Amino acid sequence: MSNSGLEFPAPVGGSHVAAVHDPFHGDLLEVSMGPHHPSTHGVFRMMVTLDGETIVKLKPVFGYLHRNHEKLGENTSYLASMPYTDRLDYLNSMTNNWAYALAVEKLAGQPVPERAEYLRVILAELTRLLNHVCLAGFLLQDTGASGTPLMYAFREREKILDLFESLSGSRMMCNYQRFGGCRVDASPEWLAGAKHITDNFGRFLDEYEELITGNEILMARTQGVGALSPELAISAGITGPMLRATGVDYDLRKVDAYGVYSRFNFRVPLGDHGDTYDRYMIRVLEMRESITILQQALRDLPAGPIMDPKAKIRGFRPKAGEAYGRIEGPKGEIGFYLISDGSPNPYRYRVRPPSFVNLTVLEDMCLGQTIADAVIILGSVDIVLGEVDR
Amino acid sequence: MSEPATDAPGLSDAERDELRRHGILLTKIEELVNLGRSKSVWPLQFGLACCAIEMIAASMARFDIARFGSEVFRPSPRQADLLIVSGTVTKKMAPQVVRLWNQMPEPKYCIAMGACAISGGPFKQGYNVLKGIDRFIPVDVYIPGCPPRPEALLHGLIQLQEQIRTAKSSGPKTTRHLRPGDCNYPVPEFGDRDLEPPANPAVWQPPQIVRSEKA
């Protein structure tokens, strides 16, 4: 480092408490939250150092759901990794499938027929609705509204899951996308069902917002809590609704315009405080935009094949090379980095998990807040442990 | 259920059923306790992975686990009767699961929900994945599926209730917590490559595999 003659900046953010008996803070209390804790969305653990009730240091501990996804991906064929991607972010199997399919299609130069691209958009946006509605429910659960908002959220989620189930055969683990298309075609009845749910979802959102958004307790607990600056967010690689809540306009559906997203007319909602309330509101607004995308996609869905005729299901061996494919998942940028050496198994199989990287700034958001707020801040990051630990 | 009530001399199950039809309920304290127990199984609010989402779905309006008296998900193991191991148990998490199990008061029950909890499931070849939670703690009901539907969880719960209802306080079919022996299960330690020990031989003995079909 020294031979360049450049002055290096200190790492951005982070806490500076060295020990529990810090001379400047007096007696501190170290609390281990998790891995079994009702508010940590699974088996996440935080080592929190408290000065009274104020957080002075917070170190996340990972690995309690480290299921060796990448190692298994390197030991099986390209196709066999597809059902495993369902289990990464288990709320959003369709977008995980798409990101993986996109990376493999990039690796092999595999085209995708138009109808499949539209179906992917429809399913990805339905997934976004499903994820954001669950997040809204869980976030409210974390503020102490035990049960009620989550009941509303899961009532809507079940409707979307019914759609997924009747199309792909499974509620959560859809395993639907293939390299070069999709597995089964959507019937006219299915599309009519999807249209029905899309059209009614706005009404549900109105009801849900009436229930929650204006609620004084929610505002008091979330506004100004866990604020994140755009500079830190960019440096820490934050993506998805959490980044846009800080006001940075970066949505891969616009930036990369992968698939057929360039054909749809939609807006990217941006926040301006970067606090927990903004992160909640961005998700609600994104759901409304997803509904317009869904309506356009369902209207314009072309007829035609859903699989590229040259695509191979068995014996798929891409040429040697590497590719990084990414899409805008509901939680942020989900990417797959693949290195092929020409054999049926990938040489290197890497998942770029959005919620893992988004947790980088958890400590920065929590410093100076009370421990009760740490729970809400974590809830607003929207993590799924299957993806954080893989 | 099928075996005669040995400790109520003179009355068989059929006779008691006959009496019940006439409005006379003959029961024993044991059965009454078992009935109460089976209808108020409080699970631990403990989710590990994908199956946890289906477990939450089972407690929501559509499937409504409250109809079985199990909607009270307790955050503390001290207040819970049922450990639903819902998802992949990694080796890093296994000691904590065993510790939670040890902290639950007797009588306690364990459901292994989903392929991962039973055997490691699709992830069983992973270096950090425990091949089934029954290597360390006794499991009462196994629910296969990846993930099982919420109905499948309810089906498993009904089976568990049936098991609790027919439990015996004495004799050869005594329930686990009334049998002699230490109810503290050893918590595995982190080794340099694997858990130590990798399984608890007192609860887990794999049988020999015998392939019987021959052409």
Add this chain to the structure above:
Amino acid sequence: MLGSGLLQGLKVTAKNIAGSFHDPERLVTVEYPEQKTKLPENYRNFPFLVSENATDPMGTLRCVACQICEKECPPQCIYIEKSKDKKPDAAGKMQVYPAVFDIDTSVCMSCQICVEVCPFEAIKMDQVFEIATTDRFNALLLDRNQLAKPNSYYHQIHPTEAAEVDGRLLAERKAAEEKAKAAAAAAAAKAAAAAAAPKPVATPTATAGAPGAVAATVSVAKPATPPAAAPVSATPPAAAPAASPAQNAPASDGKAAP
């Protein structure tokens, strides 16, 4: 005004409570053991093996133990051993069959890849999910006797897909028969041309083979020939007599203890 947001939320809750007595939109609970959700046709849980005939599942398995599913299965929960001998399948063609076919449902991830890769339409997804058990080692490892289910059951759970599969199999079978006939005719013509000596045995047997096979399809009413077995031309005479599944059933039953 402070508290108006709370009141608004309470209004929504009240509306839902009232609605839960009459509005089907808000009456979402499915009372599971008594009232079952209608599973969609595409629903999948664990695989099963399709057999043509319910009375003799082991003799009419479509599976020819090619072991492709075993190789492709992502969590590797299928174990197959090929038979050493061959046995006539439902269409009368001599085929290798699975001597052992085990699926470990405690590992299976219900991904349907075995169904996708099977070239013989022999393995399909079942819809039974009420399989919770207390027996870890015996009840969750399914062998071929537990896995085999008749085609009629397949039609019952996936009607659209099964009809499509049957149509495809029928077409493939017809094509194979045509090919066999053509080949047989060509062989006969060749024999007739080459050996002018009166030895016309080849022609009758060859033509007799094809009708026999046709009769077999009629009696089962479900087509069966695996598509990959297209060049059948060489064997039809040998396979013909033992072909009828009705005859075949008791003979091959010995291997399959019920």
Add this chain to the structure above:
Amino acid sequence: METLEQIRDRLLARFPGAEVTLVTNPGAAAQHSLSLGLAHAAAMALFLRDDAELKLDYCSNVTGVDWPEKEIIESTKVSVPDPAGGPAKIVEQKTKRIQPGSLEVVYHLYSMAKKHGPVIIRLRTANRTDRANVPSLTPVWRSCEFQEREVFDLFGVKFDGHPDLRRILMWDEFTAHPMRKDYVEPDDYEWEPTPHGTVLDKAKAHYPPSALVAAAPAAPAHGAPTHAAPAPKEAPKP
């Protein structure tokens, strides 16, 4: 955005003496990358981040790749004159060459300000054992913090200058680096009813060969594995 050649030339001009090589990607994606020499890597990364033209302010993905030591057999055809005076024979000569192993860290950089990318940079360690060090880029991009820890945990790359280099996914007592290609996982194959391939070999150590390979005599009718004799766990082990 500038091409990688242009970026390379500018880096070389700005940092004389630095090593920058273009790594071409033969695959369909054609995502080429720049391999940076370790001595100037951190400074070059800072330059990439702050350069007005590039503004690669967002490091999306950090990952490790293991390239174990590889034996490469090269065959060359040499004509050997026949000592008996006949025509020269062409003999294939095989030379063995050992390509040294190394660990590689790959960074995918994008620009949120200019909305372009990716620029892929790679850092390669000298070997896989005692000199598996690369400079940490966490001071440049905060997003590398956890991802570099993960690469350290799973691959064993040591990041010089990382603020908090500890294991992240595995427990602290763990000694191996499991994502390396030569990692041997612990043996827990006591109950493997459906083994194949490498798993079969490992499971064989726990079962008598007859149970897994050949079919046993047709004893029980139902064909499920018998639970009758739960042999002690140590018994089947060799």
